Amino acid sequence: PTPPPRPLPRSRPTSLRIPALGIDAPITGLGLDGNQELETPPIDNPNIVGWYRGGPTPGEPGTAVAVGHRDTRTGAAVFAGLASVKRGKQIEARRADGRSAVYTVDRVKVYDKAGFPDKEVYGPTGRPELRVITCGGLFGRRTGYTSNVVVFAHLTATK
Structure with a gap:
């Protein structure tokens, strides 16, 4: 098997591409x-x-974390089709230094928000990984979505 790529130094993310879903979106930084x-x-x-x-x-x-909306009042949003991404597909995150990190999808899970497994999703894995998260499940006007869609991916190449 190919050895894993060497991790990259710190550089701000600028855009996210998921070619299988036709996504190429700008990135903004989020805090808590x-x-x-x-x-x-x-x-x-x-x-x-x-x-x-x-x-x-x-x-x-x-474990890096990227999030996006599934939809808004005006229609579909960036991650409308996220739940349909298949294992083995690529997610490319471009960086301010001109390089890119390419992640490969390992699995897609849907978790109830009430029992969201923080440790499984955000916990350390010992290698560069990415979680891409959006809403899922049923939608209620007062409560919003009942679940989260989580894509688990790991670094497979750098450019």
């Missing part, structure tokens, strides 16, 4: 809100992806 939960990307710009600034940048060791 007052409840220590990840902020969400701006709802008035549904085609932007949020990247957790407190975690690894693309290709760095650790």
Whole structure:
């Protein structure tokens, strides 16, 4: 088997591409809100992806987290089709230094928000990984979506 690529140094993410889904979206940095939960990307710009600034940048060791909306009041958003991405497909994160980190999808899971497994999703794995997260499940006007779609991927190349 091919040895894993060497991790990249820190560099701000600029865009996210998922060719299998036709996604090529700009990235904005996100922090944590007052409840220590990840902020969400701006709802008035549904085609932007949020990247957790407190975690690894693309290709760095650790578990990086990217989030995006599934839809908004005005229609589909950047990750509308995320749940349909297949194992083995690629996700490319471009960086401010001109390099890219290429991740390969390992699996896609849907978790109920009430029992969301933080450790499984965000925990360290010993290699550069990426989680791409959006809403899933049933939608209620007052409560929003009941679940989250989580794509698990690991670094397989750098450019």
